[in-house]
Amino acid sequence: MPLEIYNTLTRTKQPFNPIHPESVGLYVCGPTVYADSHVGHAKAYIMGDTVHRYLEFSGYLVTYVQNITDVGHLTDDADEGEDKLLVKGAAEKKHPMAVAEFYTRRYYEDMTRLNVLPPDIAPRASAHILEQQELIQQLIDKGFAYVVDGNVYFDVARDTEYGKLSGRKSEDQAASGRVESRTDKRSPQDFALWKRAEKGHILRWPSPWGDGYPGWHIECSAMSAKYLGLPFDIHGAGLENVFPHNECEIAQSECGTGVKPFANIWMHNNMVTVEGKKMGKSLGNSSYLRDLFEIYDPLTLRFTILQSHYRSTTEFKPEAIEAAGAGYQKLLDTYYRLEQKVGDVPRRALTDEERAHPLVKQFVAEMDDDFNTPKAVAVLFDLARETNTTLADPNRYDTLEGLLQIWRALADDVLGIIPTGRAQGQDNLAGPLMEMIIGLRNQSRADKNFALSDKLRTELDKIGIVLEDSKQGTTWKKK
RNA sequence: GGCGCCGUAGCCAAGUGGUAAGGCAGAGCUCUGCAAAAGCUUUAUUCCGCAGUUCGAAUCUGCGCGGCGCCUCCA
Numbered sequence: 094m095p096l097e098i099y100n101t102l103t104r105t106k107q108p109f110n111p112i113h114p115e116s117v118g119l120y121v122c123g124p125t126v127y128a129d130s131h132v133g134h135a136k137a138y139i140m141g142d143t144v145h146r147y148l149e150f151s152g153y154l155v156t157y158v159q160n161i162t163d164v165g166h167l168t169d170d171a172d173e174g175e176d177k178l179l180v181k182g183a184a185e186k187k188h189p190m191a192v193a194e195f196y197t198r199r200y201y202e203d204m205t206r207l208n209v210l211p212p213d214i215a216p217r218a219s220a221h222i223l224e225q226q227e228l229i230q231q232l233i234d235k236g237f238a239y240v241v242d243g244n245v246y247f248d249v250a251r252d253t254e255y256g257k258l259s260g261r262k263s264e265d266q267a268a269s270g271r272v273e274s275r276t277d278k279r280s281p282q283d284f285a286l287w288k289r290a291e292k293g294h295i296l297r298w299p300s301p302w303g304d305g306y307p308g309w310h311i312e313c314s315a316m317s318a319k320y321l322g323l324p325f326d327i328h329g330a331g332l333e334n335v336f337p338h339n340e341c342e343i344a345q346s347e348c349g350t351g352v353k354p355f356a357n358i359w360m361h362n363n364m365v366t367v368e369g370k371k372m373g374k375s376l377g378n379s380s381y382l383r384d385l386f387e388i389y390d391p392l393t394l395r396f397t398i399l400q401s402h403y404r405s406t407t408e409f410k411p412e413a414i415e416a417a418g419a420g421y422q423k424l425l426d427t428y429y430r431l432e433q434k435v436g437d438v439p440r441r442a443l444t445d446e447e448r449a450h451p452l453v454k455q456f457v458a459e460m461d462d463d464f465n466t467p468k469a470v471a472v473l474f475d476l477a478r479e480t481n482t483t484l485a486d487p488n489r490y491d492t493l494e495g496l497l498q499i500w501r502a503l504a505d506d507v508l509g510i511i512p513t514g515r516a517q518g519q520d521n522l523a524g525p526l527m528e529m530i531i532g533l534r535n536q537s538r539a540d541k542n543f544a545l546s547d548k549l550r551t552e553l554d555k556i557g558i559v560l561e562d563s564k565q566g567t568t569w570k571k572k
Numbered sequence: 573g574g575c576g577c578c579g580u581a582g583c584c585a586a587g588u589g590g591u592a593a594g595g596c597a598g599a600g601c602u603c604u605g606c607a608a609a610a611g612c613u614u615u616a617u618u619c620c621g622c623a624g625u626u627c628g629a630a631u632c633u634g635c636g637c638g639g640c641g642c643c644u645c646c647a
Contacts, residue, residue, distance in 0.1 A: 121647090256575095261642090336575085364647075369639060369640065373645095374647095400594085405585085410583085413583070414584095417584070427610090468594075485603095538605080547607080550606095564603080
């Protein structure tokens with residue numbers, strides 16, 4: 094079974110056939126950098142990261158592009174809306190670009206802690222004004238856009254395919270009942286490609302239509318085309334971006350360039366909910382990642398997110414994180430026990446024999462089914478059981494190295510849940526010291542001096558070190 | 573009003589026609605000086621309700637109830 098991916102465009106799972114047999118172009122809508130990232134961002138970018146990692150594991154050369162939106166855009170679609178970066182800049186007494194710079198860095202810090210690999214290219218909207226203007230000009234030249242007093246709007250009526258992603262028909266939307274403010278658009282559905290900058294608007298660039306700034310959707314159209322070429326394979330985003338953002342992207346890219354579809358597969362991740370309701374920056378119920386990292390281990394959060402499917406909602410609940418964390422810790426304990434036993438062996442790709450291991454095949458089958466990470470994680474628990482069983486049986490120790498490589502491939506490379514740079518007890522002093530203490534304790538156990546041996550164990554526990562006795566000897570770990 | 577989604581054990585959560593994955597919590601057992609860890613066994617006759625299609629439905633259809641998303645910035 095080849096990889097199948099659910100495509101929002103067709104509302105079905107379809108076999109993944111990349112445009113070029115050995116490489117994949119992947120674009121995921123990045124953040125608007127005017128605030129810190131919350132759990133919803135974590136879900137979205139862990140999805141992108143999982144696609145990225147799994148495609149590489151599957152042997153593709155992936156070019157992963159994710160934009161940074163550092164042009165403010167508007168807090169609402171009315172002409173009088175405020176630019177978020179401007180608002181934040183004024184509040185913090187900073188230049189809007191300083192705000193963008195600040196939150197961009199923090200975004201990458203948060204993602205790094207979640208073990209999200211950085212994209213290959215992270216283009217900034219502000220650095221691609223020319224590309225955006227070129228696309229706008231193309232749209233004007235082809236009659237898909239019109240200029241009104243320094244604003245450029247996309248003429249939705251001219252695009253017969255508008256609505257194909259979201260399933261919306263503009264006529265239906267007209268009866269929306271929402272208040273439409275006074276505007277110079279020909280139709281309420283038309284959306285801005287270029288906005289005239291009013292005086293006082295700091296983020297502004299010269300253009301053929303006057304000083305202004307680009308509309309919200311155009312940067313993704315311009316930058317995906319620049320770095321991936323058209324068409325490209327996969328475009329990902331959060332579900333709430335289906336309309337209007339992604340719909341508008343399609344309209345701009347396809348009408349402007351004539352390439353249809355400009356992205357073959359559209360992937361959308363569902364939301365993180367709090368008590369059943371969407372977590373959102375504007376809803377006041379978001380939990381910022383950097384606050385959560387004070388309470389929960391970042392990889393526990395990653396693991397929790399991976400335990401639900403990307404197209405399902407994920408209920409954010411402390412009890413759920415703690416429950417997931419308990420299971421996650423067991424997996425890690427098993428992994429470390431295995432690593433300790435096998436010793437320092439170099440990483441390598443899986444052999445054909447290892448790839449044929451039933452659990453590896455099952456893991457691959459689950460991931461091939463639209464990145465079913467909850468099932469893939471379930472396979473990891475089977476792998477843990479097999480690992481523990483093998484560790485308890487010296488006759489099977491010859492298979493341990495292979496198991497370790499499998500763990501590294503599945504849990505580390507693909508799912509990204511193995512902490513990096515952890516050197517358990519590799520502090521020069523701790524190892525020999527612990528060996529000595531364990532030796533003393535085992536001597537007292539042999540002497541039936543359990544009062545002393547238990548005291549040693551209790552005292553070690555107090556300083557955060559746990560001893561575990563087994564037939565294969567005594568091991569220790571930090572709590 | 574339009575478009576769309578969801579409702580599975582105490583909790584989290586897979587499963588979209590073949591007779592309920594996995595994790596947490598709970599119970600029992602094995603090992604063990606004890607503990608911990610690990611292993612084994614066990615925990616939904618049933619998938620919001622009702623009706624229908626089918627040899628067979630959590631999975632398809634209809635109706636109802638409950639919840640949510642988008643249509644405005646949003647991952």
